[in-house]
Amino acid sequence: MTFVDDEPEWDEEAADAMVGAVVLIGITTRRPEGDEQTQMHGVIQSLDPHNGVEIILSGQREGESYRLPPDLDAFERAAPGEYRLRSTGEVVVDPDFVTSWTVEAPPN
Secondary structure, eight states, rough: OOTTTTOOOOOHHHHHHTTTEEEEEEEEEEEETTOOEEEEEEEEEEETTTEEEEEEEEEGGGEEEEEEOOOOOEEEEOOOEEEEEETTTEEEEEOSSSEEEEOOOOOO
């Protein structure tokens, strides 16, 4: 998957500093029948201005990878503490970053 439309400005130094960081991800998918929320967590494997941010997932999705668009501004430093994923009950302690995304589902 390549993200090419409206690419945000890229900061290579900031991207390099994020490799190896633990991130907590929240995704809301908007559907006509109601929103669906997904939470997951993992370690940032690579960041690329054209191919996005690759995360190697942990916990119940161990071994899977997930790719997000290359928007470094969407990643915020996480406050220290325990974060509980509603859908799985998993607890993530002191992640480095949190990121939230909203996706419009295509019509059926």
